[in-house]
Amino acid sequence: MRKLSLALLLGISVTASALQVTPANAASVPSLPEVFDQSVIIPFDFQNKAFMNGKKVDLYDSGYRIAQRNGQVLVPIRLLETLTSQSAEDGRWETIWQAKQPNVVTVRNSQLKRTVVFTVNSKTMTVNGESRDIQVAPQEVDGRIMLPLRTAAEAFGQRIDWLNGLIVIGKKPFDTQSQQTIAVRDSIKRILTDSRKPVHVDRQITPLAANGDALFYFRYDYAASPLVEKLYRKTGDGKEKQVKLGGSPVLSSAKAIDGELYFVREIESRVELAAYHLKNGTVRQVAKITDWKPADGWVTGIKQLDGELYVVLHVGDLTMGSESLYKVEGGSLKKASSAKSYISYVKSGNYLYMTDFTPMFSAADNLYRVDLAKGTSSKLGVPGFAYGINRTVTEGGGVGLSGVDALYVKDGYLYTLGYNNEAANDESAVYRINPADNTQARVTPPTHRFWLQGDRILYLDAATGYLESVKLDGTDKQTLVKRRAQNVSIQGSEVYFTDNADNDVFGVGVLYRYSLTDQKETRLSELSVVSYNAGKTGIYYWSQGYEPGIYRVEPDGRNTRLVSDSVESVVPTEQGLLYTLTYKDGVFAVK
Template structure:
């Protein structure tokens, strides 16, 4: 399903593009997950167990694996359906219903549902499945995937389907029931090259046969069934609360309401052991983007048709107007960034949508904005003296020569680097020749050199690597192999090798290369001499993994989480927390002895990293909570 993107959605997408790590799912992410869920869940509406036991996959098939190994690659729902289903590790609630029927011990599903199941069944690079149903030929259904070179044709009341025009016999033909065409689930899944498995009242759809007798299947079976027996409904969206800051013992969150297309945000403060209190905010505020700088919370508010930037003091419990935002209005775009540099406040405002819009960077002077520079999409900027260095993602035009230096005193702007190179962009080239682009927010200035990702545009095989550019004569040196992300810490460069996913380090000249972790890593962060990251061996969705920590001084890697995690947080005291989903959901803390201690055993919907502990909300229970 597609909804017209709004400013919040673009902020979410831009944050993902810039590789920002958010602890937990954003509300936009949750919304998209729910839309994803809405179609697939209807498989759960099955009546009767007899039909499934008649065609369950063999227990001793070659290549079968325990449930623990394929849990995050499988759709799982129970026969005694309570409204919950696991979709690749995420427990979700059904929002739409379909009529699923049985005939002769076989399950049949509507073509719309089968189409969505087909579209979700492919792996990256395998194209998409398209379902074609023409009212002029209402008894014929086509399911096609041009990338896989596979076409499937079903005909109502025919026990023969055509797979790439070759006949394959069906045990139960497609039928028209109550005016709708329904397809046999098992035969359609087989045609899509999927597996159907049955386990003690659980129905599983995936790529791999299930070893139903394996100890690592039986050890988690009851936990999976218990989670799917959860009959609670998610918190209504009008009652959801979004934490945005924690200061001392107080949590700050907002509640959003909708009335006649008008959006109203209300700010609340909740101190330990006290009831939440509403904070009176000037004008009509928007808390879609907030920034905490020191002991102040920055946000935008519309006061008497004037858009203004405000700061709220946690200590004084007072608001102050920082600056007028001129003619810019929240409906025009979104606030992208606020930074305090050398005692001056910089504000990046986006106008328009993400395709034809643009960014403008301002400096706040005496309560008003002074334009510093404009960009198509400001990837990153750093300031040194009176100069600003920045990268621009010019994705709608020639992307090259997009690294600049601006003299703030004169306004003069000159490009840096070599002509024909593109900077601040991660370009990847797949084995099939496909090309992908994403922005990289790393732009590091050190000892007269800029460190930035770059590649030569006209070289179709060139992938992004870390470059060192001299500010004196603009000469540049390629320091690394193709890199996905990089960081400059002290006198070392750390980067993720684009080919292997390994974490690698070099010195500032690109020499003395050393692989720190021979695992595919992501969500990398640095804290007090340690590197934290997630590792995915391919058994879980791409955004999830096992948490590891690397001790830079001791050159030692240790595994921290004992299960797949969606996100993690390291607080100011170096305590480590992570969010688990799946059949053991909740918030866990890794103690000093490496033990994983459950702090919250429930489905977490939103988390906010704090200086001490974390703040979180729950999927099925109202409120904002803390854990330490």
């Protein structure tokens, strides 16, 4: 049996009755920009591009295409699988195909408790065993089973609108004739029918750092065996030059710290942690690495704590591998601790606190304290509890686990997410742990993310998604933001977050700022954003919608568009942003 993931949007069709929305109260119907983030949009002139929930995506399968038979639109299963709009409310659809019944396609959604069966060349489908007639039968075209969109719309409760060559898939009707819809219609069509292909993988660039007008980045040399990572420097005049680092550097985990780029390299028969000075171009050895080499695994991270360098090295694969944490000391790496997979580690005085992620065995009893002076390690917390992990329990008993890099030490207490691993329905909350006697107290309701800010804990309520606050002992609960906050970051007394109240899919949203000082909320972005950066150089966000690019939020609130093309990646630096474009080779900077 072969199983494929298939979205709720499987099978939407274009019919004459769906060409235009004519509600009884037109004023109450939103425009396309208002439902854009909750829609999937493809053009009839399909160029392997689509807007999915406010974000443009490139679809690479050469077999993806749209066909028309008897006035009905047909789409292959794999394309419909990609054009997904998953939500917590609707769950996931699963398509089942069996070789012994090659003409039968079963689509099932366990959360909605609905099963739909299609048969190639049959004008009958079944929904939960009930037979229904359909106008156009599923067909096999060039070896691919293609389903009629209208039929799937009826089966899955979706709707479709045809808009000047665009197919808009979603649940909400919108006014196809409003000025706001017409204003963005051509931009959407132009982007989706752009025939440019993404930069080939051989030319893709990973930005690393900037110094003055010089930009630093690396490329993989796919012609070399084994794979080689090469560092490049691009100056203000646009000239690119390879930087010779010596040996075989591992740049995918390189870290820029205080004007130097730290990386691991294998040179001749030795392995070492090295540093490249971004300004004067010199390379120095930082520490010898004697019991590990790049072929053993990978570099998980390079981090500075209290002015000291720490390195995490992984051995083996993701399933059976493990990691070790080292402190750079006297030109060597001194092993501090080991773990299956580090979630987080922080330093306080002579102690290092860490959480380990071991879901394959038992997630519990995974909080440790390392005495850096003595080199000893001890467990913290209550036996049977798991820490540093976001545990969610869905209706029906489904459990999700994910590591959360949130671990704080303040006034002798340790603050981390925790849950009782022995209680099947217990969800993560913030716990305050006293390392002196290993006692703990829960100080927040269920939450999946939190931050320490002064003498208060800021957290996202698991039930509402609202940003809330309590004192360190859990008292004086306050609701700060009544929105489903996502992508939260804190800069001083300012909290930045995105929100899309009508979309429960984690992704794009409007950028807001909340001031902890005057309790004021301010909308910052005019558009929905994919991500943002709020730092010393200003507030920037980037959008992958119908007006793609990078924007700067001016002091007076205006949004200035700095880049007017599809942005592939963005790396914040102390001097601004480094970015790459989806359809143009090179690395660029915004300052």
